Amino acid sequence: QVQLVESGGGLVQAGGSLRLSCAASGRTFSSYAMGWFRQAPGKATEFVASISWSGGSTYYADSVKGRFTISRDNAKNTVYLQMNSLKPEDTAVYYCAATPRGGLRERIDEYDYWGQGTQVTVSS
Numbered sequence: 229q230v231q232l233v234e235s236g237g238g239l240v241q242a243g244g245s246l247r248l249s250c251a252a253s254g255r256t257f258s259s260y261a262m263g264w265f266r267q268a269p270g271k272a273t274e275f276v277a278s279i280s281w282s283g284g285s286t287y288y289a290d291s292v293k294g295r296f297t298i299s300r301d302n303a304k305n306t307v308y309l310q311m312n313s314l315k316p317e318d319t320a321v322y323y324c325a326a327t328p329r330g331g332l333r334e335r336i337d338e339y340d341y342w343g344q345g346t347q348v349t350v351s352s
Contacts, residue, residue, distance in 0.1 A: 237346030
């Protein structure tokens with residue numbers, strides 16, 4: 229069982245930056261691949277980024293590639309999402325998720341554990 233708690237969301241102007249954190253419980257965090265997803269108002273949840281259990285591999289949605297960076301610190305049981313050059317269309321609730329499956333995953337149904345989400349609002 230893994231419990232996930234996101235933090236770091238907030239209100240930022242377009243062009244600004246935020247760093248989201250996701251703290252995980254349990255001693256097996258390093259055996260889970262992690263992902264970030266987001267849900268904008270009235271839209272479906274979409275994949276943002278994923279990272280392998282070791283942190284050695286990452287994968288991004290085209291919409292955030294070059295602006296967002298996913299990373300993890302297994303010693304701190306934490307995964308991060310650094311978001312730069314934010315746009316109003318990045319406004320959403322951001323969720324972190326964990327999967328015991330190997331590789332880099334982008335499908336919602338491949339993740340077993342989810343956090344409660346943190347709101348990110350980008351003003352124009």
